[in-house]
Amino acid sequence: MDRHVTSIRRTLASVVPRVLVVAFALAVPSAHALAPACPPDRTSLTTNELLAEPPADATSVVLEGIVTGVFMGADELGGFYLQNDVADTPTGVFVYAPRQEPVKPGDRLRVEGRFGHHHGRPQLARIDDIETCGSGRLPEPVALELPRDAQRLQDFEDVRVRFDQTLTVTGHHELERYGSLKLAAGGRLWHPGQTGAFDDHDHAERRIVLDDGSYRARPEPVPYLDDRGTRRVGSQVPGLTGILTHAFDAHRLHPTETPQWEGGSRPEAPDPATDGALRIVTANMENDFVTLGERGAASRAERQRQEAKLNAALLPLKADLITAIELENRPAARERLIERLSQHGDITYQAVRHPAPGTDAIKVGITYRPDRLELLDAVADEDRVHHRPPLLAWFGTPEGEALFGVVAVHFKAKSGCPSSGDVDRGQGCWNERRTAQAQRLAQWIEQERRDELPVIVAGDLNAYAKEDPIRVLREAGKRDLVHAEPDRAYSYVFRGQSGQLDYLLGPKGIAERVGEAGSWAINADEPAFLGFDGSQPAEGPWRASDHDPVWLNLRVD
Numbered sequence: 001m002d003r004h005v006t007s008i009r010r011t012l013a014s015v016v017p018r019v020l021v022v023a024f025a026l027a028v029p030s031a032h033a034l035a036p037a038c039p040p041d042r043t044s045l046t047t048n049e050l051l052a053e054p055p056a057d058a059t060s061v062v063l064e065g066i067v068t069g070v071f072m073g074a075d076e077l078g079g080f081y082l083q084n085d086v087a088d089t090p091t092g093v094f095v096y097a098p099r100q101e102p103v104k105p106g107d108r109l110r111v112e113g114r115f116g117h118h119h120g121r122p123q124l125a126r127i128d129d130i131e132t133c134g135s136g137r138l139p140e141p142v143a144l145e146l147p148r149d150a151q152r153l154q155d156f157e158d159v160r161v162r163f164d165q166t167l168t169v170t171g172h173h174e175l176e177r178y179g180s181l182k183l184a185a186g187g188r189l190w191h192p193g194q195t196g197a198f199d200d201h202d203h204a205e206r207r208i209v210l211d212d213g214s215y216r217a218r219p220e221p222v223p224y225l226d227d228r229g230t231r232r233v234g235s236q237v238p239g240l241t242g243i244l245t246h247a248f249d250a251h252r253l254h255p256t257e258t259p260q261w262e263g264g265s266r267p268e269a270p271d272p273a274t275d276g277a278l279r280i281v282t283a284n285m286e287n288d289f290v291t292l293g294e295r296g297a298a299s300r301a302e303r304q305r306q307e308a309k310l311n312a313a314l315l316p317l318k319a320d321l322i323t324a325i326e327l328e329n330r331p332a333a334r335e336r337l338i339e340r341l342s343q344h345g346d347i348t349y350q351a352v353r354h355p356a357p358g359t360d361a362i363k364v365g366i367t368y369r370p371d372r373l374e375l376l377d378a379v380a381d382e383d384r385v386h387h388r389p390p391l392l393a394w395f396g397t398p399e400g401e402a403l404f405g406v407v408a409v410h411f412k413a414k415s416g417c418p419s420s421g422d423v424d425r426g427q428g429c430w431n432e433r434r435t436a437q438a439q440r441l442a443q444w445i446e447q448e449r450r451d452e453l454p455v456i457v458a459g460d461l462n463a464y465a466k467e468d469p470i471r472v473l474r475e476a477g478k479r480d481l482v483h484a485e486p487d488r489a490y491s492y493v494f495r496g497q498s499g500q501l502d503y504l505l506g507p508k509g510i511a512e513r514v515g516e517a518g519s520w521a522i523n524a525d526e527p528a529f530l531g532f533d534g535s536q537p538a539e540g541p542w543r544a545s546d547h548d549p550v551w552l553n554l555r556v557d
Contacts, residue, residue, distance in 0.1 A: 037064070037108070037133065038064055038108065038110045038131065038134075039133070043062065044062040044063060044064040044110050045061060045062065045063050045064065046063075046064065046065065046084045046086075046091075047063065047065050047082060047083060047084045047091040047092055047093045048084050048089055048091050050063060050093060050115070050122075051091050051093070051122060054115065055115050056115075057115060057116040057117060058114050058115070058116060059114065059115050060112065060113070060114055060115075060128075061113070061114075061115050061124065062110060062111070062112045063082060063095075063110070063111050063113075063124060064082075064108070064110045064111070064133075065082035065083050065084050065085070065092075065093070065109065066083050066084070066085050066106065066107070066109075066136075066138065066139055067080050067081070067082060067103050067104065067105050067106060067107045067108075067109060068080075068081045068082070068083045068092060068105060068139060068159075068160040068243060068256070069081040069105065069160065069213075069242065069254060069256045070102070070103060070104065070105055071213040071214070071254060072097070072098065072100070072102055072103070073213075073214075075214055075216050075219060076213045076214045076216075077094070077096075077213055077214060077215065078096055078097070079094055079095045079096040079097045079098065079123075080094075080095055080097065080103055081093070081094050081095070081158055081160075081243050082094075082095055082111065083139055083158075083159060083160060084139075090139060090156065090159045090160075091158070091159060092157075092158035092159040092160070093122055093123060093124060093158055094121065094122075094123040094124070094158055094245070095111055095113065095123065095125075095127065096118065096123055096124065096125040096127075097111075097125075097127045100127060101130070103130070103132070105138055106135050106136055106137060106138050107132055107134075107135050108132070108133045108134045108136070109130055109131065109132055109133065110130075110131040110133060111124055111127060111129070111130050111131075112127070112128045112129040112130075113125055113126055113127040113128060114126040119215075119247040119248065120246065120247065121157065121158065121245060121246060122158075139160055141160045141161050141162035141241050142156050142159055142160070142161045142162070143162055143164050144156070144161050144162065144163050144164070144244075145163065145164055145165050146163070146165070146167075146184075146205065146207075146208060147185055147186075147205035147206050150204065150205035150206075151205075153208075153244065153246075153251045154246070154251075156244050157244055157245055157246050157251075158243060158245050159243070159244055160241070160242070160243060160244075160256065161241070161242070161243075161244045161253070162239060162240065162241040163208070163239065163240045163241075163253075164239065165185060165238070166236050166237070166238040166239075166262070167183040167184065167208065167210075167236065167237055167238075167240060168183065168185075168187050168188055168235070168236050169181050169182070169183060169188075169231060169232065169233050169234060169235040169236070169237075169264070170182050170183065170184040170187075170188045170189045170233060170496045170497070170498070171189075171233065171493065171495060171496025171497070172231055172232075172233060172527045173495055173496070173528065175222060175223075175224065175231060175527055175529075176218070176222050176528075176529040176534075176535060177217060177218060178211075178212075178217060178219075179211065179212035179214055179216075179219040179222065179223045179224075180209050180210060180211045180212065180252070181209070181210045181224060181231065182207060182210075182496040183207070183208050183209070183210050183237070183240075184203065184206045184208075184496075185206045188233060188234060188498050189203045189206065189207070189496055189497050190487070190488070190490075190497060190498055190499060191464050191494070191498065191499035192426075192497075193427055193428075193463070193464030193465070193466055193467045193499060194464040194465050194466060194486070194487055194489070194490070194498070194499035194500060195466065195487045196466035196487070198426050198427075203497075207251075207496075208251055208252070208253055209251065209252040209253070210224070210237070210240065210252075210253055210255065210259070211252040211253065211254050212224070213254040213255070215247070222529070222536070224259065224261075226261065229530070229536060230264075230266075230530060230538070230542065231261075231264070231527065232264040232266070232525040232526060233493050233498065233524070233525040234263060234264055234525055235261055235262070235263055235264030236262045236263045236264070237259045237260065237261055237262070238260065238262065240253055240255060240257075241255065241256055241257045242254050242255035242256045242257070243256060266522075266542070267521050267522070269317065269520060270317065270518060270520060270551065272318040273318070273320075273515075273516075273553040274553075275555070276555075276556065276557060277515055277553040277554055277555050277556070278320040278321065278373070278553070278554045278556055279318060279319045279320050279321075279551060279552070279553055279554075280319065280320065280321045280322075280406065280456065280458065280504060280551065280552055280554055281314070281319040281321070281322045281323070281549055281550070282322070282323040282325065282408075282458040282459050282460075282502055282503070282504060282549065282550050282551075283313065283314060283322060283323070283324060283325065283502075283545070283547070283549040283550075284325040284326055284410075284460045284501075284502060284545055284546070284547035284549075285310060285325060285326045285327060286326055286544075286545035286546050286547065287326055287328070288310060288324070288326060288327050288328060288333060288337065289328040289333065290303075290328055290330065290332045290333050290336050291328060291330065294328070294361070295328075295361060295362070296328070297532065297533065298533065302532055302533050303532075305532035305537050306532035306533075306544075307340055308532075309531075309532055309540070309541060309542075309544035310544050310545075311341070311344050311345075312540050312541040312544065313520075313522055313523075313541035313544040313545070313549060314341060314549070315341065315345040316541070317520065317549065317551055318347070319551070320368065320369045320372045320373060321366065321367070321368045321369070321373060321395070321406060322349075322366070322367045322368070323364060323365070323366055323367075323406065323409075323459055324337060324365040324367060324408075325362075325408070325410050325459050325502075325547075326410070326460075327362060327363055327364070327365045328361070328362065328363075329357050329358070329359075329360060329361055329362055329363040333365075334351045334353075334354075334365050335351070337351065337367060338350065338351045338367060341367065348369070348370070348371070349368065349369060349370075350367070350368060350369075350370050351365060351366070351367050351368075352365070352366040352367070352368070352375060352378045352391065352393045353378065354378075354380060354389075355378065355379065355380045356380035356381075356382045356389045357380075357389065358382075358386070358387060358388055358389045359387070360387050360388045362388065362410070363389075363410075364388060364390065364391050364408035364409065364410050364459060365391070365408065366378075366391055366393050366408050368393075368395065370398075372398070373395045373396070373398070373403075374395065374396045374397065374398050374400065375393060375394075375395060376395060376396050377393070377394045378391065378392065378393040378394070379391075379392050379448060380392070381440070381441070381444045383440050383444070385433070385436050385437050385440045386437055386440070388410045390407050390409045390459075391407065391408045392405055392406070392407040392408075392445070392455070393405065393406055393407075393408075394450060394453065397556070402450070402451060402453055403453070404453055404454050404455065404456060404510065404554075405445075405450070405453055405454070405455040405456070406458055407441070407445065407455060407457055407459075408458055408459050409457055409458065409460070409461060410459050410460050410461075410462075411437050411438070411459075411460070411461045411462045411463065411469060412430045412433045412434055412437065413430070413462050414428030414429055414431075414462055415429075416429070416430075417429035417430075418430075427463070427464075427467045427468060428462075428467075431463075431467065431468060431469075434461070434462060434463055434468070434469040435468040435469050435472060437469065438461070438463075438468075438469035438470075438472040438473050439472050441457070441473070442472065442478075445457075445476075454506055454507050454509050454510040455506070455507075456481070456504060456505065456506045456510065457478055457503065457504070457505040457506070458503070458504050458505075459503070460501055460502050461473075461501060461502075461503055462501055463501065464499040464501065465480070465486035465487065465499070465500050470503075473505055477507050477508070478506060478507065479505060479506065479507070479508065479511055480503065480504075480505060481504045481505060481506045481510070481517060481552050482503075482504050482514075482518060482519065482550055482551075482552055483500070486500060489519070490519070490524060490548075491519050491524060491547050491548040491550060492524050492546065492547050492548070493524045493525065501547065502519070502547050502548065502549075502550045503550065504517070504550055504551075504552050510554070513554055513555045513556070514552050514553065514554055514555075515552075515555060516552070516553045517551065517552035517553065518550075518551065518552075519548045519549065519550045519551070520548055520549050520550075520551065521548050522541045522542055522543075522544065522548060523541075523542070523543055523544060523545045523546060523547060523548050523549075524547065524548050526538070526542045527543070528543065528546070530543040531543040531544075531546075532544075
């Protein structure tokens with residue numbers, strides 16, 4: 001370091017003992033120099049020097065560097081990032097300056113303020129002076145790639161970076177609340193219960209948060225929405241450039257260039273079944289309550305939106321049989337479902353009366369087309385392991401030929417964890433209860449079997465494909481009738497991880513008669529605020545529920 005600069009520092013340190021001053025002014029220009037240094041009439045620190053030996057909080061410092069990111073709007077971070085222009089050792093510091101005159105990316109500034117920390121990151125605040133010394137090119141962003149550079153992210157916090165890869169939206173549960181999206185390398189993140197990789201719970205090396213240059217709650221407007229007002233899980237963004245930082249227990253990127261989105265298109269409804277095949281659907285209705293102010297709609301307007309969205313989700317499927325999950329446990333809910341499906345569509349439906357709906361607030365139901373199927377009988381399992389008794393209905397052709405049975409099922413949810421006992425041991429809490437429900441279900445189906453007719457298990461099992469309840473049913477001869485590769489199947493997204501909770505399962509004999517099948521991705525990939533009770537309810541089926549409906553076409557000839 002230049003001896004003159006060293007002398008100046010020592011002199012200032014002796015004259016102003018409470019003020020830390022550091023020099024960048026006489027740094028030797030390199031091939032990467034972006035703007036002339038500030039005049040050497042006073043000394044200042046580089047970001048490298050400041051962070052190498054950070055002073056105590058509230059110490060006054062003079063810092064010099066290049067502006068790399070500006071977030072000075074009223075709803076933004078309220079400041080800008082300064083970075084050194086030494087290519088091999090880039091460092092950056094945030095300057096909190098909400099009431100200062102705007103600055104521009106590429107400006108070289110000399111800033112005097114108080115050193116401190118915010119959300120665990122070093123910053124300058126309580127700014128006394130900002131001097132603009134010139135303007136030039138921005139430092140080249142540091143090229144990063146996940147998961148390769150996951151362990152190096154901490155080395156480039158508050159630095160301008162670029163992810164030279166395509167990242168995928170894997171979660172949006174904080175988009176409306178905080179303006180942030182979870183992104184992942186290599187596609188969406190899968191729940192370990194779906195893939196069997198139980199040791200990889202958070203996929204930390206593949207994740208990054210795309211933030212919005214603000215820490216304000218409830219940003220208005222919600223950022224990153226497309227022209228349809230959504231941002232679906234599965235959307236992709238290549239070449240993100242911005243300021244990398246760490247806050248709220250995650251590495252985050254505040255973009256300095258507008259993200260360019262790809263993919264994430266909304267799917268069309270599946271074509272109707274052909275050649276006489278029957279279409280069977282299971283759909284979690286997410287609290288289809290006719291009683292206002294309970295679990296479902298809180299007002300008449302919300303109820304009208306909820307019904308319209310559920311109609312838009314169910315009617316295009318042209319189902320011959322629907323198992324409806326999360327109906328209010330009142331006959332009126334079943335009757336209203338039949339009324340609105342028959343009234344707003346071109347198909348007339350009937351409902352199976354549930355002989356033992358149980359005592360839970362919600363129940364399962366079965367709805368069918370009487371012109372295509374004849375109800376032969378219906379029974380319910382009142383075993384106490386089930387708090388929502390499964391409903392098994394036997395169907396035949398209108399001419400009286402017996403075809404199959406369908407059992408509507410809703411196993412216990414993973415939420416509401418107890419303080420002891422059936423706690424989360426890697427498969428969510430209440431896994432022992434769900435496993436017992438699966439064992440009882442398999443046993444009960446065998447007890448109720450009629451003339452070797454196959455039975456389809458249809459509903460929300462609240463268990464992922466590689467978890468114990470599904471293993472029990474698989475060992476009992478039930479297989480997934482919809483997904484040939486269940487480790488990449490999903491009907492639900494929870495905190496950025498996708499997986500399958502909704503199933504159509506059956507024995508080998510009926511599996512051979514299944515034609516086209518799938519899930520209609522209208523709900524799980526969509527932000528929750530598009531729902532009937534959200535801040536921006538969407539027209540159509542989008543986010544009619546938090547689960548996607550699952551369907552199959554069954555040949556009966």
